Each structure stands twice: as C-alpha cells, then as structure tokens.
Amino acid sequence: MMRGVLALSTFVSAILFPWPLTALLALVASVSEPLIPLAAGLFVDTLYYAPHAGMWPLFTLCGVAATAIAFFVHSRLLTSPVR
Amino acid sequence: MKRTFLARRNALLSSTNVSWGAFLLAFAVLVLLVRIFLPNMFWFAFTPAFRAADALAAKGDLFLSSFGDAAVLTARNELLQSQNAELASENEALQKRTGTLQSLSGSGIVAGVVARPPASPYDTLTLSAGAKEGVLIGMEAFGPGGVPLGVVSAVLPDFSRVTLLSAPALVTEGWVGHSNIPLTIVGAGGGALRASLARSTGVVVGDAVFAPGPGALPVGSVVRIDSDPSSPVVTLQIQPALNLFSITMVELRATGPTFVNALSWATSTLP
Numbered sequence: 128m129m130r131g132v133l134a135l136s137t138f139v140s141a142i143l144f145p146w147p148l149t150a151l152l153a154l155v156a157s158v159s160e161p162l163i164p165l166a167a168g169l170f171v172d173t174l175y176y177a178p179h180a181g182m183w184p185l186f187t188l189c190g191v192a193a194t195a196i197a198f199f200v201h202s203r204l205l206t207s208p209v210r
Numbered sequence: 211m212k213r214t215f216l217a218r219r220n221a222l223l224s225s226t227n228v229s230w231g232a233f234l235l236a237f238a239v240l241v242l243l244v245r246i247f248l249p250n251m252f253w254f255a256f257t258p259a260f261r262a263a264d265a266l267a268a269k270g271d272l273f274l275s276s277f278g279d280a281a282v283l284t285a286r287n288e289l290l291q292s293q294n295a296e297l298a299s300e301n302e303a304l305q306k307r308t309g310t311l312q313s314l315s316g317s318g319i320v321a322g323v324v325a326r327p328p329a330s331p332y333d334t335l336t337l338s339a340g341a342k343e344g345v346l347i348g349m350e351a352f353g354p355g356g357v358p359l360g361v362v363s364a365v366l367p368d369f370s371r372v373t374l375l376s377a378p379a380l381v382t383e384g385w386v387g388h389s390n391i392p393l394t395i396v397g398a399g400g401g402a403l404r405a406s407l408a409r410s411t412g413v414v415v416g417d418a419v420f421a422p423g424p425g426a427l428p429v430g431s432v433v434r435i436d437s438d439p440s441s442p443v444v445t446l447q448i449q450p451a452l453n454l455f456s457i458t459m460v461e462l463r464a465t466g467p468t469f470v471n472a473l474s475w476a477t478s479t480l481p
Contacts, residue, residue, distance in 0.1 A: 134230040138237075142259045143266055162231025169238040173245050174256065 130159045137167045141174065146186075153190070157197040164193035307459070318352070318463035319343050324369065326455050333377035333399060335360070337460060340368045350423060350465040353452045358421045358429050359460060370462075374454050375421065375429060376401045384421040384429065386446070387413055395421065395429070395448065401455060403430055403448035409437065419448050423465055 137152040149167060156163040168190020176184050245252040275283070321339035330336045339345050349362040351372045360374035375382055380397040384405075391411050398404040407413055415435060420426035434447040 131230050134234055138234060142256075143263045156231075160229065160231035162229070162235050166231060166235035166238045169235070169242060173238060173242045 130156070134160055134163055134166075137163055138170060141167060141171050146171065150189075154193060157193055161194050161197035161201055164197065165190040168193075318461045319345060319349075320459060320461050321345070321370070323458050323460065326457070330371070333360075333374045333380075333397065333401065333454075334363070335372045335374065335454075335457070335460065337370045337372060337462075338368070339462065340366045340370050342367050345370045345462055346464065348464070349462045351460045351462055352423065352427075353457050353460055355452075356423065356427055357451045358423050358427050359452070359454060359457065362462060372460065372462075374401070376403055376450065376454060382421050382429075384419060385426055386419045386432065387411075387417040390420070390426065393419075393446070395419065398447075401450060401453075403450060405446045405448060406443045407446060409442055409444050413444070413446060419446075423463075 133152065133156040137149060137156055140149040140152050149171065153164040153167040165187075168184075168186040168188070171186040172184040176186075241252070244255075319339050321337040321343070323335050324338050325336035327333065335351070337345075337351075345362060345365050347362055347365055351359040351362065353359045358375065360372045360377070360380075362370050363373040364371040373380060375395065375397055376399065377397040378399040382395040382397075384393060384395045385391060386393050386405070386407070391407070391413065393405045393407050395403050395405045403419070405419070413432060413435065415432050417432045418428050419430050419432060421429040428451050430448045430450040432446045433449040436445040436447065
C-alpha cells in the first residue's frame, strides 16, 4: 500500500510541486520500486521537455541512472546473506 | 477434523505481484506516446493540471512571503514601484518614438533632434546623425507626414545642423493654392514664412503652400494676406504645417541641389 502511495505521490508531485521534491520522492520510492525514478523522469520530460531548450531529456537520463543504481543495490541485497 | 481455510486470492491483482514501477513506467510511456502522436489531446488533458499547479505556486509564494519582514517588504515594494514608474516612462518614450518613426517614410536617414531653439540658433535644428550616418550638406529634412522642414547646412561626424525653411532669407521656390501658382517662399525668422505674389492671382487665406521635395509637398498654409492699395503685390503670411520647434525626429533625404544654392543666402544670421 505504501509503495503505491509513494509511487503515485511522485507522479502527482511532478505536476504540482517543484522538481526537487519529485526527485526526492522518486529516490525514496526506488528503495522498494527501482523503476520509479525512470518512470518519473520520463513523465517529467514528457510534460516539460522543450526541444529548443536543451538537446537531451535530462530528467529521463537522471531517472535511468537512478534506476540502474537502484537495481544494482537491489541485486547486491538479494545475493547478500543479510536479508 | 480440523479444516484449513485458505482465502482465495486473485492471481492478477495480488498486492505482492503488482509492480508499481512497471505500471507507472507503462503509464509514462503511454503519456509520451499521446504527446507525440496526439498533441492536441495531450494539452487538452494536462492544461487544467498545469493551471492548478500555477495557482498552487502563486498561493505558495503569497503564503511564504507573508512571513517576510515588513520593513524588507516595504523597501521591496518601493523599489518595485520605482522600477514600475521607470518602465512606464520608458514605454511611453518608446511608443512616442515608434509613432514618430511610423509617420516618417523611412527611405532616408532618420535622426533625432538634439537641440532646437532656443538651445540652438533660431530656425535651426541640431540632429543626432552626421557624416558617419551618411548625412551630406544640402540634404532636405522632412518631418512627420513628409512635410519639408529645411536643409542640412552643416555636418560633423556625429551631428548635423538643419536650417529650417523659416530661416531669414532662405528662399524656397514653391507653389500655392489648388492651381499651383508658383511663388517664392522666404523665411521670415522665428518659424514664420512669407511670400509675395501679384494681387491678381486670387490667393485667399487658408490656401495650402507647397515646397519641392519629390513633387509638391505641403509646408504650410496662408494665414494672413497683407495688402497695400498702392502696391501691385500682396504679402502672404504663411504658417508652417508643423510646429517646427516641437519636432523630435526628422528624416534626411537627398533631393537635388535646389537647397544648396539657397543656403548661401540664408546663413547670414547663423553663427
């Protein structure tokens, strides 16, 4: 339940609140759902990306990086004897 | 016998199997596809959300600013009022300049008036354009509406001086009335023009007076006719079409050597 609320809050925050809060929520949600940063980054760029403002979709790239880190950490935790 | 009761669970909607990340990623991709392929629908759907976000941000700013120091807010308010007044003044000046530029034809050199009487010698204007802008002696100066004003009598690198048609003894060959009766317009000084004409021409008060530019251009109108019964000629007092001392922008164009010759007669009162 909490995972769902956190994930949805990230998306709502992308529309209503400044991006640092969205980024924070995405990072917190990535602890349980590694795909959230990527989804949030893609969503933010979908909403606000303007081709003439910059060449790269920055939020999506940051989301990809955060998701990759989250998956790496998850994989290490899964193989760790401490679970 | 003890029966074990197992609750039936929906395999598709199990809370443990639902990946919110995958679901939201699919949603984000769907929104992206809508933005790419159905942009109108995208903006229709998200415009209310953006407006709500703007309203929320505005209320948030208002709420946070209410915690600010009153003295700081007052100083900021005064600064903003001062800046607002400056911007309003600048806007008014720009609008005035734009209006003046639109009234000039724009095919010549547009110059601002730096000095006018009494700051400059009477019946002269000092302009902000000079030799660097291509100004030459003998160019004719036109005011808003293409009204001839005078002729360039001196040129410096950055400035130039225009001797107005009203300069004493500046002679301009022109016309008067609907039938274009030729007459010689003579500057009377102080912004006034004068001309002498045979009594029999039938010129009346209100007739327009024209000067050569490209064609015949109105320079003023007859406001009084001085007549001496013993003289065969009448003197026309001509009021310029523009207030020569209220002009802020002029346009300079080369119109031939007509005025260059006239200048030699007109500079006696100039420094």
